[in-house]
Amino acid sequence: MNPPPPSFGYADVGVLKKYTCDAVIVGAGAGGGAVAKVLSEFGLNVLVIESGPKQSRFRPNYAHTAKYHMQEGGSMVAKGSTFMPIAAGKGIGGSTLINSALCFKAPDTVLNNWSGILKDERWSANELMPLFEQTARYIGVSKTPKSIAGKNNDLIVKGIKSLGYNGGLAPRSTPRCVGCGICYYGCPSGGKNSVNFNFLSDAHKAGCQIQAEVHITEIHTKTKNNKTYASGVAGKSIDPETGKATGRIEVEAQWVILSAGAIGTPRLLHQAGLSNLLGPAVGSGLHVHPGSTLIGISDEKIEMWKGATQGAYYHPPNMPGVLPHTFSAPPEACLVAGGFLGDSFQEGLSLLPHLCGMLAMVSDKGTGSVGVRSDGRAKISYHFAQDDVDRIKQGLVSVSKVLLSGGAKDLRAPIHGVGIINDPEELEKALKKTSIQDFTLYAAHPMASCRMGNTIEHSVTSSTGETHGCNNLIIADASVFPTSLGVNPQLSTMVSATNIALMLINRIEATQ
Ligand SMILES: Cc1cc2nc3c(=O)[nH]c(=O)nc-3n(C[C@H](O)[C@H](O)[C@H](O)COP(=O)(O)OP(=O)(O)OC[C@H]3O[C@@H](n4cnc5c(N)ncnc54)[C@H](O)[C@@H]3O)c2cc1C
Structure with missing residues (x-):
């Protein structure tokens, strides 16, 4: 190295x-x-x-990472159809x-x-x-080794295989990865290239x-x-x-x-x-690969913040431009992604070790723009195309099948109006009633501006x-x-x- x-x-x-x-x-x-x-x-x-x-300056602490290693202190947000944080490193x-080194x-x-x-x-x-x-x-891209994948990826791979989908452990540029699961804070082991x-x-x-x-x-x-x-x-x-x-x-x-x-x-x-x-x-024509997440609960202890960050993926059948992969985050972000806030926070804390998760990201037709504010910060807007919203929803339904087949139950989404789901059809019905303003979103792939x-x-x-x-x-x-x-x-x-x-x-x- x-x-x-x-x-x-x-x-x-x-x-x-x-x-x-x-x-x-x-x-x-x-x-x-x-x-x-x-x-x-x-x-x-x-x-x-x-x-x-x-x-x-890596420390497993979001505020620290935001200050030293995220542009504009991690505070960039796209406004337009809705409110969407945009991440970029420095x-x-x-x-x-x-x-997270997926390649x-x-x-x-x-x-x-x-x-x-x-x-x-x-x-x-x-x-x-x-x-x-x-x-x-x-840059040393190779398939994530099973030995460091962690239980979240194991559950997802089990679901992918049992459904016969094309996918599995993901290619990543992490030849010395020890599976500590905190790529987003900077790699503390030097395992990532x-x-x-x-x-x-x-x-x-x-x-x-x-x-x-x-x-x-x-x-x-x-x-x-x-x-x-x-x-x-x-x-x-x-x-x-x-x-x-x-x-x-x-x-x-x-x-x-x-x-x-x-x-x-x-x-x-x-x-x-x-x-x-x-x-x-x-600054025009910005794309961001928007997506959303599903969090499930496994009987087994998963600790989804451990193991290779985003170590599994698959290509859902007949869904061009939709790419689901592992959702992995520090414990506090797992609670937010599962909607365990307010009344359900205590419940979330007790379930935390059993949570597992996956996200569906889409190749977007919606576009945005990047300008500059008088203080030098970026002024970002983004407008969703209805087709992207529809494909995010279809992607989540597909992800629900993978999580349920992998052994998860009681799926939740950071989407207003979607309750606890144990059947993909229930999810499809619930999502039909939602609009993009109901989603909690996040994007880390700005491009094409x-x-x-x-x-x-x-x-x-x-x-x-x-x-x-x-x-x-x-x-x-x-x-x-x-x-x-x-x-x-x-x-x-x-x-x-x-x-x-x-x-x-x-x-x-x-x-x-
Ligand atoms: C949290 C997160 C997770 C991601 N996960 C993956 C993944 O798993 N796989 C994948 O393929 N991609 C991933 N990406 C996206 C990928 O890292 C980026 O697409 C890629 O790094 C873009 O390269 P770039 O050169 O365009 O910009 P960057 O790599 O962002 O580099 C731009 C650099 O320019 C510097 N800069 C900006 N403005 C100025 C200025 N005015 N003066 C001086 N310096 C300036 C910034 O500080 C920054 O260091 C992720 C991104 C993030 C933020």
């Missing part, structure tokens, strides 16, 4: 620090890490800037520090749709599959510098022959303890690469005043990741996906960012 790369922190910035480099990358997550490795190994002088802390590793290749149909939209074969399934295989090997242990570590070996604890707020441009070019970025260093700005950083670079994530990248473009230059698609496409009216970048409106300004993170993905996005983000970085190298080589 590689050690995480060293980085500079806020204290190294002083009042003003200036850098000059070939390429500056904003954001040290899945996309930023992948680009940093490719460009550094090619020989460019690369600087990665990350707003999160220089060193990971630190050297970005969201991969706090994700799926993008479906062929999705990639071929992208290459059709983009009229560019370099995004087709045929072209990209070798890169998916290579990246999955590089977040990008600080691979892409960023290898980028550093190839000469890449990393400046943490700096939040970028400006993108600089210059004009040459009536064309606008990106020329650098600037921002402020932040003390992670106090959240206060301590100094200023200015970077001059030939290539400015935004990998700040599908919330962070459009937030920065708006804040930097580039939305007019880059067109109306900046600065999508690739062919025109500035409908997209932000071309199929090379370069923005239509500003030369040498490139986006390489989950925001460039042209559509919703349908599977957990970290692997596809790494592959997309690598693809974009390889295209940049080809371009540089062609001009040498």
Whole structure:
């Protein structure tokens, strides 16, 4: 295992620090890490800037994680059809520090749709599959071992197998996982291959510098022959303890690469005043893979917060774009997900060790937008498509069959008006009477908010990741996906960012 790369922190910035480099990358997550490795190994002088802390600070405590490792202190919320918290990580590793490491290749149909939209074969399934295989090997993806799966996953796998569904223990990038079940707080054992242990570590070996604890707020441009070019970025260093700005950083670079994530990248473009230059698609078309949860009760002691986080999945028959997988969370969140609040809180406490759970996530047709507030925080809206709501409900009915077949009973959902369920048909009937406003929701897969496409009216970048409106300004993170993905996005983000970085190298080589 590689050690995480060293980085500079806020204290190294002083009042003003200036850098000059070939390429500056904003954001040290899945996309930023992948680009940093490719460009550094090619020989460019690369600087990665990350707003999160220089060193990971993991503790099994939500408030602690929210403060140090979640963007905007874990307080991002999408408003629109309803109220939906949106999670995104920060630190050297970005969201991969706090994700549950499920790894799926993008479906062929999705990639071929992208290459059709983009009229560019370099995004087709045929072209990209070798890169998916290579990246999955590089980050150590393998099927969750039974020895660390834990009883929640065991129960789910039993249900999947007894129904003959296609699924089982899930592929995850956790080669040294000990099954402690707290991926969302950051991996305390070093068992998860977040990008600080691979892409960023290898980028550093190839000469890449990393400046943490700096939040970028400006993108600089210059004009040459009536064309606008990106020329650098600037921002402020932040003390992670106090959240206060301590100094200023200015970077001059030939290539400015935004990998700040599908919330962070459009937030920065708006804040930097580039939305007019880059067109109306900046921040639009946001997808989030919304979903909901069912909690069951088993006679057996399960302790659903133990074992591989999200270690099982299946493809429900005849439900394209619905992907159920394990729901696992700290005990307090399990109680909320099961609706054990108010009158039923005491009951929830006594049942807690016996709870088990699974969620149904959908590839969404609904969309949202990302803007910026006057204080620099993201302004997020999201509107559900009725088809997505219908498929979440169908997914939950399918999940109820799996949980009941696995040995659970008395299913509950964090959905107003749905009581205790022991029969999938009862659930279907109860869900028919609900609307999306009755659901308690949560989304952790923001994407497609600065999508690739062919025109500035409908997209932000071309199929090379370069923005239509500003030369040498490139986006390489989950925001460039042209559509919703349908599977957990970290692997596809790494592959997309690598693809974009390889295209940049080809371009540089062609001009040498
Ligand atoms: C709780 C949770 C669980 C998840 N589980 C899974 C899973 O099991 N499997 C899966 O495939 N995916 C999962 N995901 C999603 C996956 O981690 C992301 O899709 C992926 O990391 C996106 O990569 P990215 O590069 O677009 O953004 P990120 O990885 O989020 O990186 C963006 C980085 O940019 C930094 N940044 C933002 N703005 C600025 C700025 N202005 N200046 C400097 N730095 C900035 C951020 O701090 C962050 O570190 C999960 C996500 C979360 C939050």
